[in-house]
Amino acid sequence: MIIPAVPPSCYLVLGAILFTIGVIGALTRRNAIVVFMCIELMLNSVNLSFITLSRFLNSPHGIMFVFFVLAVAAAEAAVGLAIFVQLYRTRETINVDEINLMKW
């Protein structure tokens, strides 16, 4: 009896579960930093899907996309967190329910 190797759909299902958990967090949490972390979680699950497809199709392009997603996530983290610090200075809160005006 030969045990089959882990099929790609297992990794893709895991990516789907992680993405859904990230979506639930981004929709239900009200702290802007936690919402931000949930967005990172979604990016991470998409990266997992990219790497899986790249591995099972023997193609380097998925890995390249993961590389650029990482670069974009780093830039996004720097700018987003600077915006949160600035928001906290002016509004004294980072609750996304209370930040509902474009200009104060």
Next chain:
Amino acid sequence: MAENIVTLFQWLVFLGISLTCIFASIMVVSNKNPVHCALWMVLTFLATAGLYVLLHSTFIAVVQVIVYAGAIMMLILFVVMLLDLEVELRSKLKFLYSKAIGGFLALLLMLGIFYAVITRVLQGSSGSFTPEKVSGVGSTRAVGEVLFTDYLLPFEVASILLVAGIVGAVILSKKREPRKE
């Protein structure tokens, strides 16, 4: 027989890592303290790096640990420390209908992705980037050869994006002094 043992080991590692990953991300979403959320997030990223190793892309796994679990999460922890979030810690997680609707829609999305993933077989032509070839030259070299030939222009654009991010972060977090008339 030996191959059976290898695949069995792969299954065990995959199941363990994926359960860790799911548990840690659920803790990220459900924990009230943002610092605890960030630490569970680090565990999620480390577990995903383990999955990348299982998928034969060791370079991306190391980058994941350095950039995500190291740099980005440390930045988030610093910002959590800069802000005073005590008020939110004391307030209880309220139940709102909007949250229930949001969770329901997210579950629908998950079922949609499941349907798309399970019913379709992997399509597309198979390339020449096989695991044997990659392990022959090393993952870093294989990735670098593609990155600096086919993907040179996107690579340079990414560097411009990072510079823009740095400049934007500095300008945004600068303290605005009131103008002297």
